[in-house]
Each structure stands twice: as structure tokens, then as C-alpha cells.
Amino acid sequence: MTNRLWIYDTTLRDGAQCEGLCLSLEDKLRIARQLDSLGIPFIEGGWPGANPKDVQFFWRLKEQPLTQAEVVAFCSTRRPGTTAANDEMLQAILSAGTRWVTLFGKSWDLHVIESLKTTLEENLAMIRDTIEYLRSQGRRVIYDAEHWFDGYKHNRDYAIKTLEVAAAAGAEWLVLCDTNGGTLPHEVSQVVRDVAEIIETWDISESEIHPPLINGGRKSQIHLGIHTHNDSGVAVANALAAVREGVTMVQGTINGYGERCGNADLCSLIPNVQLKLGYDCIQDEQLVRLTQVSRSISEIVNLAPDDHAPFVGLSAFAHKGGIHVSAVEKNPLTYEHLEPEKIGNRRRILISDQAGLSNVLAKARAFGIELDRKNPACRQILEKLKDLESQGYQFEGAEASFELLMREALEQRPPWFEIKGFQVHCDKVGEDCTALATVKLSVNGTNILEAAEGNGPVSALDAALRKALVNFYPAIAHFYLTDYKVRILDSGAGTSAKTRVLLESSNRQQRWTTVGVSTNILDASCQAVVEGLEYGLLLENQEAIALVCRVH
Numbered sequence: 147m148t149n150r151l152w153i154y155d156t157t158l159r160d161g162a163q164c165e166g167l168c169l170s171l172e173d174k175l176r177i178a179r180q181l182d183s184l185g186i187p188f189i190e191g192g193w194p195g196a197n198p199k200d201v202q203f204f205w206r207l208k209e210q211p212l213t214q215a216e217v218v219a220f221c222s223t224r225r226p227g228t229t230a231a232n233d234e235m236l237q238a239i240l241s242a243g244t245r246w247v248t249l250f251g252k253s254w255d256l257h258v259i260e261s262l263k264t265t266l267e268e269n270l271a272m273i274r275d276t277i278e279y280l281r282s283q284g285r286r287v288i289y290d291a292e293h294w295f296d297g298y299k300h301n302r303d304y305a306i307k308t309l310e311v312a313a314a315a316g317a318e319w320l321v322l323c324d325t326n327g328g329t330l331p332h333e334v335s336q337v338v339r340d341v342a343e344i345i346e347t348w349d350i351s352e353s354e355i356h357p358p359l360i361n362g363g364r365k366s367q368i369h370l371g372i373h374t375h376n377d378s379g380v381a382v383a384n385a386l387a388a389v390r391e392g393v394t395m396v397q398g399t400i401n402g403y404g405e406r407c408g409n410a411d412l413c414s415l416i417p418n419v420q421l422k423l424g425y426d427c428i429q430d431e432q433l434v435r436l437t438q439v440s441r442s443i444s445e446i447v448n449l450a451p452d453d454h455a456p457f458v459g460l461s462a463f464a465h466k467g468g469i470h471v472s473a474v475e476k477n478p479l480t481y482e483h484l485e486p487e488k489i490g491n492r493r494r495i496l497i498s499d500q501a502g503l504s505n506v507l508a509k510a511r512a513f514g515i516e517l518d519r520k521n522p523a524c525r526q527i528l529e530k531l532k533d534l535e536s537q538g539y540q541f542e543g544a545e546a547s548f549e550l551l552m553r554e555a556l557e558q559r560p561p562w563f564e565i566k567g568f569q570v571h572c573d574k575v576g577e578d579c580t581a582l583a584t585v586k587l588s589v590n591g592t593n594i595l596e597a598a599e600g601n602g603p604v605s606a607l608d609a610a611l612r613k614a615l616v617n618f619y620p621a622i623a624h625f626y627l628t629d630y631k632v633r634i635l636d637s638g639a640g641t642s643a644k645t646r647v648l649l650e651s652s653n654r655q656q657r658w659t660t661v662g663v664s665t666n667i668l669d670a671s672c673q674a675v676v677e678g679l680e681y682g683l684l685l686e687n688q689e690a691i692a693l694v695c696r697v698h
Contacts, residue, residue, distance in 0.1 A: 149424060149425050149426050150394065150425070150426050151389065151394060151395075151396060151419055151425040151426065151427050152187050152188065152371075152394055152395045152396070153186050153187060153188070153395075153396055153398075153412065153415075153416060153427050153428070154186075154187075154188040154190065154218075154288075154371065154395055154396065154397040154398075155181050155186045155188065155189050155190065155397075155398065155399065155400065155412060156190040156220075156373075156397055156398070156399055156409065157177060157181070157399040157400045157403055157443070158174050158177060158178065158189065158190060158191050158192055158203075159190045159191070159192045159193065159220050160190070160399060160404050160405070160409055161399035161400065161403035161404050161409065162192075162403075163404060163405035164403040164404055164405065164408065164449075165405075166449065167403060167447050167449060169199075169446075169447065170199075171199050171202050171203060171206070173446050173447065174191070174192070174199070174203050175203065175206055175207070176446050177400075177443055177446055177447075178191065178203075178207065178212060178215075178217070179212065180439050180442055180443055180446075181215065181400070181439070182212040182213055182214060182215045183213075183432070183435065183439070184428060184432050184435055184436065184439050185214065185427075185428035185429055185432035186215055186412075186428070187214075187215060187216060188215065188216050188218055188246070188288075188395075189212070189215045189216070189217050189218065190218045190220050190248060191203050191204055191207070191217050191218065191219065191220075191242075191244075192204075192219075192220060193219070193220045193221055194219050194221075194238045194239055194241065194242040195221075195234075195235055195237075195238025195239065201238065201241075201242070204217070204219065204242040204243065204244065208243055216244075216245060216246050217244050217246075218244055218246045218247065218248050218288070219239050219242040219244045219246075219247050219248070220247075220248045220249075220250070221235060221236065221239045221247065221248075221249060221250075222235070222249070222250055222251070223249060223250070223251045223252075223269075223272040223273055223275075223276040224236065224272050224275060224276045224279075225272075226262055226263070226264040226268050226269075226272065227264075227268070229275060229279075230275045230276045230278070230279035230280075231279055233276075236276070236279065236280070239280075240280075240283055240285070244285075245285065245286060246285070246286050246287075246288060247280050247285045247286070247287055247288070248287075248288040248289075248290055248321075249276055249277060249280065249287055249288070249289055249290065249317075250289075250290040250291075250292045250323075251269070251272065251273040251276075251289065251290075251291065251292065251308060251312065252269050252292055252293070252297075252308070253291040253292060253293050253294045253296075253297035253298070253305045253308050253309075253323075254292075254293040254294075254296050254297030254300060254301075254305070255297065255300065255301045255304050256296075256297075256300065257292070257293055257297075266304060269308070270307065270308065270311050273289075273308060273311050273312050273315065274311050274312075274314070274315045277289065277312060277315035277316050277317055278315045278316060280316075281315070281316040286318060287315075287316060287317045287318060287319075288317065288318065288319040288321060288371070288395075289309075289312040289313075289317035289319065289320050289321065290321045290323055290373060290397075291305075291308060291309060291312070291320060291321060291322055291323055292323050292325050293323065293325045293326065294322040294323050294324070294325075295322065295323075295324045295328075295329040295333065295334070295337060296325070296326060296328070298337055306341070306344060309341070309345075310348060313345075313348065313350055313368045314350055317368075318368070318369060319368075319369045319370070319371050319394075319395055320341075320345075320368060320369070320370055320371065321370070321371035321372065321373050321395060321397060322337070322338065322341065322370065322371070322372055322373070322388070322393075323373040323374075324372075324373065324374045324375055324381075324384060325373075325375060326375065326377060327374070327375030327376055327377025327378055327381065327406070327407060328377060328378055329374075329378070329384060330378065330380060330384075331380055331383045331384050331386075331387040332387075334372075334374075334384045334387040334388050334391075335387045335388070335390065335391055338370065338372070338387070338388045338391040338392070338393060339391050341370065342370060342391065342392055345368050345370070348368070350368070369393075369394045369395065370388075370392065370393040370394065370395070371393055371394065371395030371396065371397060372384070372385050372388035372389070372393045372395070372396055372397065373397040373398075373409075373410075374388075374398075374409070374410045375404065375405075375406070375407065375408070375409055375410075376402060376404070376407040376408045376409065376410065376411075377406055377407045379407070381398075381402070381408070381409060381410035381411070382410050382411055382414045382415055382418070384410070385398065385410045385415055386415070386418060386419065386423070389419055389423065389425070390423075396410070396412075396415055396419070397409075397410070398410035398411060398412040398415055399411070399412060400412055400413060400439065400440060400443045401413060401440055401443065401444060401449075401451070401452070401455070401458075402414075403447070403449075411455070411456075413436060413440045413455065413456075413457055413458045414455075414456045414457055416428065416433070416436065417433065417436065417457050417484070417488070417489050420433060421433075421484055421488060421489075422484075430488075433488065433489055433490075434487070434488065434489065434490045435490055436457070436458060436489045436490050437457070437458040437489055437490035437491045438490050440455075440458040441458070457489050457491065458489065458490075458491060459491075460494070461494075462486070462491055463482055463486040463491055463492065463493045463494060464493075464494040465481060465493070465494070474493070475507075475508055478493065503519060503524055503525070503528060506524055506527050506528055506531075506552075507519060507524065510552060513549050513552070515552065515553075515556070515558075523555045523556050526555050527551065527552055527555045530551060530555065531548070531551070534551075534663075537644075537663060538635045538644050538646050538663040539646070539661055539663050540646060540648075540661060541661065544648060544659045544660055544661035545658070545659065546651075546658035546659055546660050546677065546678070546681040547659075547660045547661045547674075547677050547681075549681070549684075550660075550677055550680060550681060550684070553684075559680075560683075560684075560687075562589075562619070562679075562680055562683050563587050563588065563589045563615060563618075564587060564588045564589075565585070565586075565587050565672070565676060566586040566587055566588060566593070567585075567586045568583060568584065568585045568586070568607060568610070568668075568672060569583070569584045570582070570583045570584075570603045570606060570607060570668055571583075572603060579601070579602070580599055580600075580601065580606075581599065581600050581601070581602055581603045581605065581606035582597060582598075582599050582606055583597065583598055583599075583600065583603065583606035583607040583609070583610040584596070584597040584610065585597075585607070585610040585611055585614055587611075587614055587615075589614075589615065589618045590618070594614045594615075595614075596610050596611075596613050596614035597610055597613075598610035598612075598613050603668055603671075604630065604668070604671045604675070607668065607671065607672055607675060608627060608675050611675060611676065611679060612625070612679070615679065619683055619686075621653070621682065621683065621686040621687075622679060622682065622683070624653050624654060625651055625652070625653055625678070625679065625682045626651065626652060626654075627649060627650070627651055627675075627678075628650045628651065628652045628657060629648075629649070629650035629659075630647070630648075630649055630650075630671075631647070631648040631649075632645060632646070632647055632667065633645070633646045633647075633648075635663075642665060643665070644663060644664070644665050645663070645664060645665070645666075645667045645670050646661065646662070646663045646670065647661065647662045647663075647667070647670040647671050647673070647674045648660075648661055648674065649661075649662070649671070649674035649675060649678055651678040651679075651681070651682060653682055653685065653686070656685060658678070658681050658682070658685075660673075660674045660675075660677035660678045660681060661673075661674055661677075662674035662675075662677070
């Protein structure tokens with residue numbers, strides 16, 4: 147297939163070098179299965195022998211293999227002054243039992259002399275000897291030419307010689323690595339084009355190279371790949387430039403994880419090359435899972451997803467301005483470069499002080515509410531929204547609060563309970579700090595007074611409210627807080643500053659966010675907690691909501 151592009155994921159090795167990212171063995175296995183389900187053909191599992199965790203990873207996958215992906219072991223060329231057969235590092239690689247091995251070697255003469263402290267000829271021998279040894283042991287080799295672009299710029303002839311030696315020794319892919327991330331797209335295009343032309347002149351007999359996987363056993367060829375880093379902010383652009391010049395393998399990581407500024411982000415690369423350049427990477431039904439896989443791996447590595455990431459970010463297809471929303475409602479092509487559903491994302495209509503009636507109507511539809519533009523409630527909702535945002539409320543990140551606001555204007559907000567007042571008392575004795583909250587509220591005409599302790603005032607207040615309400619609404623026992631954010635809105639006012647609280651809640655199936663604003667942080671928190679409980683009850687009691695709607 148002339149338009150086949152092979153995706154090579156290195157999240158588990160190169161991506162794991164990202165600052166703040168630490169993977170357990172179970173994390174690595176879970177990520178590998180996510181990538182396998184996405185249809186990634188090559189998954190680099192790590193460097194067996196470099197640490198016990200990577201050894202165990204390959205052993206575990208022998209016991210429970212992936213369904214379709216090739217798991218690849220990664221290593222360097224043998225050490226200077228020895229032989230590959232006597233290098234213990236390579237024995238660990240063979241013990242991993244993978245069919246494919248990715249080997250990296252030095253392309254830049256500076257690294258050979260300064261880092262390896264050896265000669266240029268010995269470096270060529272290290273490349274040749276290691277690949278020939280791996281081939282003699284039945285392994286197939288992908289050769290990563292480390293620091294390729296820097297090496298090519300400083301000593302072109304030597305850099306080319308390293309590739310030629312690797313190809314003659316039996317490497318099936320030659321991957322050009324922009325290891326320092328300093329190359330720009332126009333340079334990548336030119337260098338890849340030059341290398342491709344040079345390769346055409348090589349006289350390497352077919353018997354020297356195992357028939358490549360991608361040719362199905364037909365006449366052997368040398369294939370080029372690309373591996374880019376994002377230090378100049380162009381890792382994805384560089385990879386796309388190389389693809390346009392004919393490389394058949396692209397290496398990268400999910401969400402662009404990696405050392406320093408990260409690697410080329412496969413969540414941007416895959417949809418770009420498949421949906422825009424027409425290459426065949428993964429199946430369409432797998433591409434639809436891209437957003438889910440991106441966010442699942444974010445959860446596994448315990449790093450917050452980038453809401454503004456292209457394609458898979460929460461805001462990638464979010465529309466805020468009223469004119470934009472009106473246009474998108476008529477034809478999504480007006481402000482969207484592709485259908486979000488193709489990569490598993492969705493369109494979102496944001497609500498803010500820049501909203502128009504189109505935003506309100508579209509948001510209502512997202513909540514299952516059909517509104518007529520002529521309905522006076524629409525204008526009332528919009529005016530209320532803008533008034534609250536002028537006070538410091540923000541509904542872009544608090545959609546649950548906005549739905550409650552909307553239902554109140556439509557007289558569809560059930561009166562679950564009413565807060566009459568609360569008190570919070572904090573005690574600090576030595577290193578211990580505890581809080582006691584007392585709440586007074588009314589449920590269906592019944593007054594309730596309840597108290598509870600917590601490890602802080604908001605925790606105590608939340609516990610007291612739940613304790614007071616759970617006998618009336620048992621579902622509350624399953625609600626819990628998942629995030630709590632505080633923003634000072636007018637820092638010049640000092641301790642009298644107005645505070646905005648965003649609070650995320652969950653019922654273990656869905657998550658929702660509510661907002662509160664006040665010059666008193668406890669009052670703002672109470673608003674957000676109360677609305678969080680109300681919205682949870684809204685989700686749990688759809689029949690009750692339907693009854694309220696029919697009455698009105």
C-alpha cells in the first residue's frame with residue numbers, strides 16, 4: 147500500500163522521561179493495552195536490562211500478549227572496545243523475546259568523540275557489529291540515527307556513512323532523529339529529500355536484508371522514519387514535513403509526553419496524516435477512540451489533560467462568541483476544520499458574557515431543553531448570565547451551575563432544599579487543625595439542624611450538608627468532591643477580595659462543576675457545594691424533573 151504510514155509509539159520509553167511523569171509496571175501495561183486497542187502497530191516498551199521494571203514489562207506481555215501491536219525493545223549499540231556477542235546489555239535485549247529491536251547509534255561526530263570517547267571508525271564498527279549480531283539472533287532491526295540532523299549539518303559525509311553501515315548490516319528502517327529538537331520544517335524537508343536520493347544510489351544486495359514486514363516478503367528496500375522533539379515548538383510540523391518527503395514511519399508519543407518540551411504528539415499527527423494527507427494509519431473505528439485514549443492515558447500518568455490540545459482537547463471544538471455559535475449552528479464548517487466525532491471529540495457551546503441568544507439556545511439543546519428564540523425566558527437567561535459574570539461568576543467551566551440557572555428561569559428547578567444558614571468553627575492545636583460546621587436547612591417544610599467535622603472548613607461544611615440531606619435523598623451518599631479551585635478576582639482588595647470557587651463533583655459515573663462567588667470564601671464554597679448537590683440530585687431524579695416540566 148503506497149499510502150501506508152507506520153505509527154511507532156514511544157510513550158512508555160521516551161515519553162516516560164517527561165518531568166513529573168512516573169510509571170509503575172501496571173501503568174505501563176495499561177497504557178500498552180490502550181495503544182494496542184487504538185491500532186498502533188509498533189509500541190516501544192522500554193530498555194530491558196536498564197531497570198527491573200522494564201524486564202518485568204516484557205515478561206508480563208509474553209504471558210498475556212497484545213492483540214495486534216508489535217512490542218519493541220530499545221537499546222544502544224554495543225560499548226566501544228568489545229563485541230556485541232560479549233555485551234551483557236544485548237543479552238537482556240534478546241531475553242525480552244521481541245521480534246523487533248530498535249537500536250540507536252551516534253550520527254554526530256561530536257557525540258562520538260566527546261560522549262563516547264572513541265574514534266569515528268569504532269563508532270561505525272559498533273553500529274555494524276550490533277545490528278549484525280541482532281540479525282544473527284533472529285531479530286529485526288529499526289535503526290534510530292540519534293542526533294541525525296545536527297550530525298548531518300556538521301559532518302554530512304560521516305552522518306551518511308553511519309546510515310549506510312546500518313543498512314548494509316541489516317536494518318530495515320533508518321529513523322532520522324531530531325534529538326535536540328532544534329531543526330525547522332524546511333530543513334527537515336530538504337534533508338529527508340537528500341537522504342532519500344542518496345539511498346537510491348546504494349548497492350545493497352537483497353540477501354543482506356531480511357524481507358521487510360511492510361513489503362510482505364517482496365523485494366527488499368530501505369525505509370525511512372522520522373523522530374522529532376518539540377524544543378522549537380514544531381515537532382508535529384517537522385514530522386509532517388518528513389511524511390511529505392516519503393518517510394514511512396513516524397515515531398511519537400501520546401499527548402506529546404517526553405523529555406524537556408516533549409516529543410511529536412501522536413494525537414495531532416495521526417488525524418493530520420490520516421484525515422488531511424490521506425495516509426492509512428489506523429482503522430476509522432479506532433480513530434474514533436483517539437480522544438478517549440488520550441484522556442485515559444492522562445489519567446493513568448496522573449497529569450492533567452491539556453484542554454487546549456489540538457483535536458483531543460476539551461476546548462478543541464468549543465465555541466464562545468455569539469457570532470461563531472450562530473454560524474456553527476447553521477454549518478459547522480464555518481468554524482471547525484473537521485468533524486470532531488471523527489476523532490471521538492465533541493462540539494461544545496460555551497456560555498460567558500460574550501454569549502448571544504444562539505449560545506443559550508444551543509446550550510439548552512445540549513441539556514435536552516428545546517427553547518423558542520421568542521420565549522421571554524431566553525432573554526431573561528442571557529441577562530442573568532451577563533449580570534452574574536459581571537460580578538465574577540464564570541460559567542465556561544461550570545456548566546452544571548448554568549443548567550441550574552437555566553432551569554430556574556424556566557421554572558424547572560425542583561426545590562430540593564433551602565439553606566437557612568451555617569457556621570464554621572476551626573481549631574488548631576499544635577500540628578492538628580480541625581473544623582466543625584453547623585448547617586440549618588429546610589427540606590419540604592421540615593427544618594434540619596446538623597453538624598459535622600472535617601479536616602478543613604469546606605470539608606466540614608460539605609460533610610454537614612450531606613449528613614443533613616442523606617436521609618431525604620439517599621443518592622447523596624454516592625456523591626463526592628473531586629476537585630476544588632479558588633481564584634482571587636480583585637487581588638488589590640487584599641483580604642477583602644472577592645473569591646470565585648469552582649468545585650467538581652462526581653457520582654462515580656459522571657462529573658459536573660459548579661461555581662460560587664463571594665467576598666467570603668466559605669460563602670462562595672457553600673454556594674458551589676449546594677449547587678453540586680442539587681445538580682447531582684437532578685441527574686439522579688430525571689423522572690421528578692420531567693414531572694416539574696409537565697406542571698409548568
